Amino acid sequence: MHKLEDNFVCPSCKGRLSQAAEVLSCPGCGKNCRKCRDVWDLRTVLSDSATGWSAEAFDLAYEEYDGGVGFKDRRTYAAGEGIPIVADEYLESEKELVIKNFISDKKPSALLDLGCGSGWFSFEMSECSPGTVIYGIDVSTYRTDLFRKQIMSRNRQDKMASAAANGENLPFPDAFFEVVVMDEVIEHLLEPGRTLKEAMRVLKPGGHLLITTPSRFMTRFWKTAAIVPTFIKRLFKGETLSRQNTARLREQLFSCHKIRRLVEDSGFETEKWKRVIFIPHESYLQFIPIFLLKIMIFIARIIGKIPFLGFLGLHHFIILKKIKQVRA
Ligand SMILES: [Zn+2]
Numbered sequence: 344m345h346k347l348e349d350n351f352v353c354p355s356c357k358g359r360l361s362q363a364a365e366v367l368s369c370p371g372c373g374k375n376c377r378k379c380r381d382v383w384d385l386r387t388v389l390s391d392s393a394t395g396w397s398a399e400a401f402d403l404a405y406e407e408y409d410g411g412v413g414f415k416d417r418r419t420y421a422a423g424e425g426i427p428i429v430a431d432e433y434l435e436s437e438k439e440l441v442i443k444n445f446i447s448d449k450k451p452s453a454l455l456d457l458g459c460g461s462g463w464f465s466f467e468m469s470e471c472s473p474g475t476v477i478y479g480i481d482v483s484t485y486r487t488d489l490f491r492k493q494i495m496s497r498n499r500q501d502k503m504a505s506a507a508a509n510g511e512n513l514p515f516p517d518a519f520f521e522v523v524v525m526d527e528v529i530e531h532l533l534e535p536g537r538t539l540k541e542a543m544r545v546l547k548p549g550g551h552l553l554i555t556t557p558s559r560f561m562t563r564f565w566k567t568a569a570i571v572p573t574f575i576k577r578l579f580k581g582e583t584l585s586r587q588n589t590a591r592l593r594e595q596l597f598s599c600h601k602i603r604r605l606v607e608d609s610g611f612e613t614e615k616w617k618r619v620i621f622i623p624h625e626s627y628l629q630f631i632p633i634f635l636l637k638i639m640i641f642i643a644r645i646i647g648k649i650p651f652l653g654f655l656g657l658h659h660f661i662i663l664k665k666i667k668q669v670r671a
Pocket residue numbers: 353354355356357358369370371372373374
């Protein structure tokens with residue numbers, strides 16, 4: 344029987360893989376891929392000494408965040424992070440809901456959730472378009488394995504699959520997907536530019552890449568604004584004043600100029616670009632009283648309708664299109 348995993352190609356040379364026992368091997372370049380935990384490990388890069396980027400750091404951080412709970416859906420995750428439900432609903436309405444409406448409308452035959460984590464958003468997208476085949480890849484074997492277990496327990500293995508892979512070297516053939524989604528991912532990548540080019544490669548002509556990422560300007564603003572209230576709250580709660588999580592994740596926030604250049608270099612056509620969310624970064628929402636948060640969300644919705652105030656947006660929301668090849 345044809346399995347979704349049979350569509351993986353060599354992440355290095357994009358050649359066909361042959362499976363013998365528990366090894367996927369590439370006759371073209373000699374690369375061998377094995378399973379890590381219980382997912383195929385198709386990663387080509389595990390760490391980078393120059394930047395400190397490390398796939399293992401993601402695994403450690405995720406295990407620590409999860410605290411042994413394992414798979415979490417959106418609301419459980421938000422609650423665990425201390426994000427009030429009113430704020431999470433607002434964030435969702437501005438980002439993930441827009442993506443889900445896009446998926447409901449397009450009903451792609453194949454979609455890649457690039458940087459899928461444990462796959463909670465893949466399942467939400469799958470509900471919007473049950474016929475769509477969804478692949479989720481992430482550098483974390485811990486999270487892709489959580490995703491795999493959920494796929495099995497929900498009996499969705501004919502429509503969904505996960506694997507560990509780098510965005511910079513995607514294990515899929517050319518022109519395989521109609522949609523690629525990168526929800527809060529690009530800021531954590533080792534080579535964002537190379538990943539966009541890979542997204543371009545695996546998309547069919549006319550296919551779409553959807554990106555959300557925090558903006559550098561407003562993230563810095565909110566971080567600065569939150570220093571005093573964060574310390575006061577931690578003092579009252581008797582917590583330590585340093586950050587709780589020990590594992591450090593690479594996060595390279597983009598200025599508007601830089602992300603625009605990145606997109607231009609990738610060759611995509613920009614269909615939509617908005618920045619709208621005028622509330623603090625997720626990590627700081629728990630320090631704001633609910634009534635104040637509700638006022639901020641009310642103001643944010645008004646700001647969202649005024650284009651020249653776009654710079655106040657905390658997240659970029661970008662829809663890119665792979666233009667059909669022009670005949671020579
Ligand atoms: Zn190969």
